[in-house]
Amino acid sequence: MTDFSSIDPQSMATQLAGFDVQTLQSQLKTQKARLAAQQNALKALKSNLTDFRTSLTNLNKSSSGMLKTSASMSVENMAKATTTSDARKGTYNLFIQQLASSHQVAYDGLKDDDVKNATGSMNIEINGKSIAIDMDGVDSLAGLAKAINGMDGNPGVTASLVRTGGEVRLMLSSDKSGAENAITLTGQPAAMNSVSTISAAQDSIVYLGDPQNGGMQITNSTNTLTDLIDGVTLELNQTHKAGDAPLRINVGVDTTETQAQVNTFVESYNKLITALGALTSSGSSSSERGAFAGDASISGLRRELNDMLRTSIDGLDITQFGLTADKDGKLTLDSDKLKEKLTDDPGKLNALFNGSNGLLRKMDKSMDRLLSSATGDIKNREETNRRRENELSDRSDKINTRYDTAYNRYLQQFTRMQSVLQQMNNTASMFGLV
Template identity: 50%
Template structure:
């Protein structure tokens, strides 16, 4: 008779319990592998779409679009000038007659002792007429000049006046400065403590900048002129000499414009590479099937992007600027055709890409259908994967419980069998039958 007393109940129980769940285990393994691939693919797609959207946003800023303009000046030291995408090419002659300055007044021979002994109030007013704003400082609470400047600067209702202390040759001057330049931003001081504008020394007059273009004269409260010429910002730093105007020439920056376009093309082609990889059908033996192969949502995304690329915006298509797609759907530039189109009418490039209803805005709307954090299609896809993961987790937990139940049952049975066979062998030994 065979000796079953040497069997290992634990090993046998483990083997049979594993066999009981083998089919379900293989199913869950296949589902988990597929789901993990789709999770990775979804993350890769989100990243690619977000990166592309970020690149588009950088190319579709206010006044900073696809077209880049360059500025040249006939002399240095008068102004710094920049031109954004909306600036029209042209030449402008400007005479700078006066720079804007902020109002500054000072009170001489100040001391901590004079402030400590002062009483009453000090009223500081900025501006004139109905736009004037005033703060009142109680000098009874002041112990030093430092206390006074802190009280002025720290007042929550301060209209835009900064107090500072100027120390020279042992003497102290308290200076009050308007935070903004311009003739309308004047400082006036009055009150019961003896502080009065009549006793103050003017350090800097409040004045507007003044420029002349031909027979027209313009004034501005600051030295920044950002509405004089559309799309051009002028930062004045000095006045011009008589009959020697500053000449500003605005023209297209072809190199900068091509770099902007190349940024867009590179970003789009990178997105296309990702879509191609994720939707690859895997027809050949050496190809790996994409996680989203045959997926209707991914096909819709690719189709939408391509449709937008072929549409007309601002009366132009991308192909009018030498930008076309190759057989793989990737964009490429015909530099010669681009140069000719920009030379003919550079603003049309802006109209195409950056118009109010331009290509980049239209493309962003398409992407929002997929990337919207509230109801985007990719969010919906992620929720489906999350539900599938929960289902797999539930089934895995049930499978583990089934394994434990089977293992314990088999272990009990084989342990009992082992014990019974051991007793039988002992009995047979007693009668010399073993």
């Protein structure tokens, strides 16, 4: 008689329970792989769109557009000039008569005991705003400085202790330069009436042109001039002496940097178009089918961007600046044609790309349909994928539960079978049948 005692209930239960859920597990594996591919494709799409939008933002900043300009000086270090895309080429003469400075005063001979014995209020006023320090609560120079700096409503004055020649002096400094920010002290105790001016409160004074020949005078509370020349910010460093020739400032187009900006746009755009093409490809014998093949929303964005490149904005189009698009929508740049246009009419480059109705703004807006954090298509797809992921996780748990149930059932059955077979073997052995 055959000996069935070698049957392993656990192995048999594992094998049969696996057969029970094999089809379900295979389906689940396929569904998980498909979902993972969709999630990876969506991440790639989002990454490419975000990179392109970041590039558009950098190329369309309020202080800097596609057109790059620069300024050179006839004398170094007298002033520093920075330019934006709004700067127009030209030559400007500037005579710097006076630099702006902040008001600074220091108390003469004021000691800790003088402060400690002082009574009443110390009033500090700057540009119509004032504070009153109660001297009864202050007992030292350091304490007075702390009280001034920590006072609510401080009008813009900083108190500090300076040490010179073995003497400690209390100094008050206006936080802002210019004549309107002069420090006014009133109501001080007698011991605090001796005050020396360290730095006068004064505006910068410059002349556009030669001051001796009808130059236009400009005053400013700081040494930074932002409105004197359109698109040019000047930081004044030194003054002229009487009879000096004015500082000559030459503003012009930086062709190299402008071309680099245009190339950045071309590279960013071509990278996005290539990515969208791969994601929406219908596939062929030599290429894989894209994860979003046939997707109307993503294919629509690609067509929309392509159409934007081929439309005219205020009579301007990209071909005037040496840009052309091939049948796939990818751009190429003719540098010589761009340079020619920058020489003739550089401002038109910003008008096309950076205007209120410019190409960069239009392209950025087209991204909203997919990238909007509130209603964007990508956000909705991500939420759908998360729900699908949870559903597959629940299904996996149910399959595991089904497997466990089947395993326990088979284990009980084969354990009982093994017990019965063992009894049969024992009985057969008694009769000499084994």
